[in-house]
Amino acid sequence: MKNIWGKWNSDKNTDDVALSNALGISLGNKAIYTRALIHRSINDKIAENNERLEYLGDAIFGSVVADYLFKHYPFKDEGFLTEMRSKMVNRNQMNEIAIKMGLNHLTQFNKSDHHLRRSQIFGNTLEAVIGAVYLDKGYNATQKWIIKKIITPFLFVDELENSEYNQKNKLLGWAAKNNKQVAFQILNEEFHGGRRQFSMSVTIDDVEMGKGLGFSKKEASEAAAIMAIENLNI
Structure with missing residues (x-):
């Protein structure tokens, strides 16, 4: 039978190392990170897939971005900050970042579903991973990690400022x-x-x-x- 989940379960230790390298952190509670990579297409049990972590990570990421922009642009008004935040948390943008980080190779999903391949599934996984980092490391460490590993290398605010969002x-x-x-x-x-x-x-x-x-x-x-x-x- 074809394995639709990829290679995650074939060598758990190897994949733990791969995820740790992709994120640039050590994994504390490994079970949380494992769940962050499981899409509901292969496990629809709420306690065993990444949807709740995705919800949490979305909120944490939005909070960190808002704080970052508030400090980076001390003289810009609310409208500008809101538009910049929308550009940075855009799902297409998140999906591209997740792929660049290699999460597309680690996400467990039904690979026979071609609709999923064309969706923002990897961006959703990134949000779930952010939720896992938060639960594992706490808010302050997660904030520093997001700035170092996501915002600084992938979200060039000066370019986004001049980009056409709509x-x-x-x-x-x-x-x-x-x-x-x-x-x-x-x-x-x-x-x-x-x-x-x-x-x-x-x-x-x-x-x-x-x-x-x-x-x-x-x-x-x-x-x-x-x-x-x-x-x-x-």
């Missing part, structure tokens, strides 16, 4: 200039860890060009727009 508006603007018809459609809506998750698609002249997942319609449509922009090479 990719949906960018796509709509391109369509208007090129006389193209754009339509966003909700494909699915379900609950994950007590939160409603939306799946949306975007079509250009009735041809599907992107799909996205998010915990709000706005987030899902933004993710779909990002994929469409990549496929269209805009």
Whole structure:
């Protein structure tokens, strides 16, 4: 029978070392980190998959980013700080960071589900890992780790400050200039860890060009727009 979970269970010690190296920390409570890498597609028991840790890690990461921006930009107003935080915690961004950290090779999920491969599953795993680090190390150590291992090497605030965040508006603007018809459609809506998750698609002249997942319609449509922009090479 094909192993849909990857190689995690084949050599536990080797994978502990791989995760420790990817995160740049020693693993204290290894069971928490193991759970952080388990997606509900292979274990739907609340106490045994990473959804609760994902919820916790999302909150911790948002708190650390807010504090970081508040101190990094002492003279910027609330609107600017809110927009910058949105850029930094963007799920597509988190997914890219997780892949660069190598979490895509350690996450346990149903690899036969091609929809999952195109979702932000690895970004969700990163949030779960942040939750695990918090439970294992405490807030202060987690804050320092996030700044050192996530914000500093991957989130270049000066570049993000000048980046165009709303990719949906960018796509709509391109369509208007090129006389193209754009339509966003909700494909699915379900609950994950007590939160409603939306799946949306975007079509250009009735041809599907992107799909996205998010915990709000706005987030899902933004993710779909990002994929469409990549496929269209805009």
